[in-house]
Amino acid sequence: MAFQIPISQTQSFSTDRPPFPSLSLKHPCLQSWIPRYRERMGLEGRRRLSSPRLRTTVVVSATATEMPRKPRSGEEEKGFVDEMRAVAMKLHTRDQAKEGEKEPEGEPVARWEPTVEGYLRFLVDSKVVFDTLESIVAESACPWYAEFRNTGLERSENLARDLEWFKEQGNAIPKPSTPGVTYSQYLIKLSAKDPQAFICHFYNIYFAHTAGGRIIGKKVAEKILDGKQLEFYKWAGDLRQLLQNVREKLNKVANSWSREEKNHCLEETEKSFKYSSDILRLMLS
Numbered sequence: 564m565a566f567q568i569p570i571s572q573t574q575s576f577s578t579d580r581p582p583f584p585s586l587s588l589k590h591p592c593l594q595s596w597i598p599r600y601r602e603r604m605g606l607e608g609r610r611r612l613s614s615p616r617l618r619t620t621v622v623v624s625a626t627a628t629e630m631p632r633k634p635r636s637g638e639e640e641k642g643f644v645d646e647m648r649a650v651a652m653k654l655h656t657r658d659q660a661k662e663g664e665k666e667p668e669g670e671p672v673a674r675w676e677p678t679v680e681g682y683l684r685f686l687v688d689s690k691v692v693f694d695t696l697e698s699i700v701a702e703s704a705c706p707w708y709a710e711f712r713n714t715g716l717e718r719s720e721n722l723a724r725d726l727e728w729f730k731e732q733g734n735a736i737p738k739p740s741t742p743g744v745t746y747s748q749y750l751i752k753l754s755a756k757d758p759q760a761f762i763c764h765f766y767n768i769y770f771a772h773t774a775g776g777r778i779i780g781k782k783v784a785e786k787i788l789d790g791k792q793l794e795f796y797k798w799a800g801d802l803r804q805l806l807q808n809v810r811e812k813l814n815k816v817a818n819s820w821s822r823e824e825k826n827h828c829l830e831e832t833e834k835s836f837k838y839s840s841d842i843l844r845l846m847l848s
């Protein structure tokens with residue numbers, strides 16, 4: 564497994580500055596990768612890094628591991644996102660997606676009877692969740708999260724425009740309700756203490772919205788909005804490329820995780836489905 568640390572970070576270990584001034588060394592992100600970094604570099608402590616000879620070794624070694632290995636012919640490069648996707652697809656019901664393995668429960672989306680009031684509750688609670696995700700990556704308590712700023716997948720501003728439009732049409736905008744608020748609080752807690760689990764939610768929320776979320780949005784719009792396409796379902800630029808960029812970043816971040824940490828991330832998928840499904844159901848309330 565490649566261990567990828569940008570050279571700028573390896574250098575900060577070779578100075579007297581702490582590696583991440585804004586973070587406690589007890590932070591789970593640092594606890595997770597500092598010991599493996601030291602193990603890999605054959606280091607027991609920062610004192611040994613102050614030797615100029617060792618400093619050179621660290622930089623050369625980091626440079627070599629940053630070179631992506633070329634796939635051999637016929638060999639497909641599989642990243643951690645493929646593993647996250649495989650787990651997520653199995654959690655769909657058979658009527659939701661071809662790869663779904665769960666028995667259908669309730670009506671298929673095509674037979675949903677959404678109401679404008681319910682759809683507004685869904686949009687308001689979705690905004691609470693996207694606002695939360697976007698402020699977590701903006702603050703980046705964990706250095707990995709900074710990779711996911713300005714991906715182009717952000718939804719908060721688009722949702723704000725949609726809610727403004729509904730207001731202009733004379734609709735009352737409801738207050739956030741339990742499903743959105745509960746999920747948001749859970750994400751805040753996870754982002755501080757369990758980064759692998761947080762990344763699982765980050766992936767599922769953004770990618771689900773571009774897949775099933777869009778299908779649902781289209782069907783609902785046909786039924787209750789005269790087919791109007793909301794801003795929530797529009798992205799600036801080529802969506803496929805935006806998704807690919809985020810996949811690459813997720814793969815890069817997960818490259819430094821142990822197998823146990825990866826499994827822990829995958830195990831969180833079910834919770835992500837549960838919280839998101841509770842918000843989806845608001846459409847029918």
Ligand code: HEM
Nearest residue numbers: 648651659660672767768770771774775776835836839840
């Ligand atoms: C009624 C609910 C849902 C429907 C109809 C639905 C439908 C779909 C469909 C059709 C796909 C595309 C499959 C493909 O690539 O061939 C998909 C992908 C996906 N869904 Fe869902 N889904 C639903 C709910 C959810 C939920 C609640 C989550 C998790 C929070 C989720 C997570 C994902 C993920 C991660 C992918 C993969 C996206 C990608 O690879 O780009 N879905 N879904």
